[in-house]
Amino acid sequence: MQDQARRGDVKDISLADAGVRLIDWAGREMSVLRLIRERFAKERPLEGLRLAACLHVTTETANLALTLKDGGADLVVCASNPLSTQDEVAAALASVYDIPTFAIKGEDNETYYQHINSVLDTKPQVTLDDGADLVATLHTDRRDALDSVLGGTEETTTGVIRLRAMAQEGLLTYPIVAVNEADTKHMFDNRYGTGQSTLDGITRATNVLWAGRKVAVCGYGWCGRGIAQRARGMGSHVIVTEVDPVRALEAVMDGFTVMPSMEAASQAQVYITVTGGLKALGREHFEVMPDGIILGNSGHFNVEIDIPALEDLSVGSRELRPYVQEFTMRDGRRIYLLGDGRLINLAAAEGHPSSVMDMSFANQALSVEYLIGGKQKLEPGVYAVPRDLDMQIGSLKLTSMGIAIDTLSDEQSRYLAGWQEGT
Numbered sequence: 001m002q003d004q005a006r007r008g009d010v011k012d013i014s015l016a017d018a019g020v021r022l023i024d025w026a027g028r029e030m031s032v033l034r035l036i037r038e039r040f041a042k043e044r045p046l047e048g049l050r051l052a053a054c055l056h057v058t059t060e061t062a063n064l065a066l067t068l069k070d071g072g073a074d075l076v077v078c079a080s081n082p083l084s085t086q087d088e089v090a091a092a093l094a095s096v097y098d099i100p101t102f103a104i105k106g107e108d109n110e111t112y113y114q115h116i117n118s119v120l121d122t123k124p125q126v127t128l129d130d131g132a133d134l135v136a137t138l139h140t141d142r143r144d145a146l147d148s149v150l151g152g153t154e155e156t157t158t159g160v161i162r163l164r165a166m167a168q169e170g171l172l173t174y175p176i177v178a179v180n181e182a183d184t185k186h187m188f189d190n191r192y193g194t195g196q197s198t199l200d201g202i203t204r205a206t207n208v209l210w211a212g213r214k215v216a217v218c219g220y221g222w223c224g225r226g227i228a229q230r231a232r233g234m235g236s237h238v239i240v241t242e243v244d245p246v247r248a249l250e251a252v253m254d255g256f257t258v259m260p261s262m263e264a265a266s267q268a269q270v271y272i273t274v275t276g277g278l279k280a281l282g283r284e285h286f287e288v289m290p291d292g293i294i295l296g297n298s299g300h301f302n303v304e305i306d307i308p309a310l311e312d313l314s315v316g317s318r319e320l321r322p323y324v325q326e327f328t329m330r331d332g333r334r335i336y337l338l339g340d341g342r343l344i345n346l347a348a349a350e351g352h353p354s355s356v357m358d359m360s361f362a363n364q365a366l367s368v369e370y371l372i373g374g375k376q377k378l379e380p381g382v383y384a385v386p387r388d389l390d391m392q393i394g395s396l397k398l399t400s401m402g403i404a405i406d407t408l409s410d411e412q413s414r415y416l417a418g419w420q421e422g423t
């Protein structure tokens with residue numbers, strides 16, 4: 001019983017061997033994290049530190065977990081989304097690697113929060129979060145666990161926005177490093193990772209042909225840029241919808257068709273939301289959508305597509321294949337919702353490829369080390385990843401790809417640092 005509690009709560013421990021092989025496979029692509037892991041194993045910078053990681057439980061996250069463990073940390077893991085867990089990975093972490101893991105793909109909301117609470121029961125000193133559910137729970141229902149916390153990291157855009165709002169209201173009680181803000185995170189993970197994995201998720205769920213299809217992308221942040229680019233690469237006619245005029249202008253000059261979301265809704269065949277916001281697609285959109293439209297979301301929470309409104313407008317619904325729910329409207333039109341409106345890249349596929357998560361999770365590992373090894377004590381608030389760590393990760397990634405770059409001569413550096421020389 002106690003042994004079971006230590007392992008956590010996973011779907012099926014017999015999946016562990018398969019999980020080990022998948023974790024190894026992902027690790028082959030994670031060269032920067034591997035270097036950090038080797039150093040951590042020698043230096044043990046996290047010795048005895050209690051860490052709680054609320055992340056998507058994937059093969060890449062497992063490689064991060066093993067890096068932190070080799071650094072000496074006492075780690076527990078739970079899912080940061082009810083649908084993103086890879087059950088083989090959870091089983092391997094819990095049994096083979098002895099990292100208590102609380103994550104089951106498809107868990108309901110109650111279990112999801114039970115798992116977060118189980119992780120908080122260990123009174124962590126550092127939190128690693130993806131979307132800020134762990135931190136929000138700590139600051140509301142579980143304030144009893146706040147005292148031991150020294151600092152944390154946050155992986156994603158949505159999480160950083162939530163944390164900034166908490167800090168603004170004076171509620172955040174400890175320092176958190178916004179991993180998402182590192183260049184080596186958002187320029188690659190959000191753009192190329194989300195771009196590829198979103199199309200991968202929709203393809204696996206539906207097997208649609210992208211060539212010649214009208215695809216609308218709602219939101220032109222780093223993730224939206226990536227999805228629009230990749231859909232274009234597959235031969236789709238891509239429409240972008242935005243509320244930010246500068247981003248909309250950028251989309252226009254990147255060669256995309258930009259229009260209001262209502263107009264896009266009336267003509268798109270696939271509509272993908274990546275806004276980070278609420279009800280990007282709502283009742284009024286569903287009312288004008290053509291028969292057969294496919295709706296998918298890659299934003300962090302399942303609130304971008306107003307599912308209650310879709311249910312309300314429909315006269316019936318059925319699951320046609322895994323992750324594809326057909327809603328029939330009163331006038332007979334059919335709208336297909338993917339993965340309950342949850343992150344389709346993690347629900348129906350495997351999330352971002354390992355090679356890009358390598359940089360995101362190198363930022364995570366180095367940020368944890370920075371937080372606890374810092375010379376000066378950080379006040380509660382949201383902090384950037386130190387620039388030198390970001391640069392170091394970029395440089396290591398290039399080296400691992402066998403790509404060399406130039407360096408400035410002393411004369412060039414002096415010129416750039418000065419102001420005297422002009423016309």
Ligand code: ADE
Binds near residue numbers: 060061346350
């Ligand atoms: N977020 C997006 N893709 C991911 C992955 N493969 N692992 C962990 N978190 C992710």
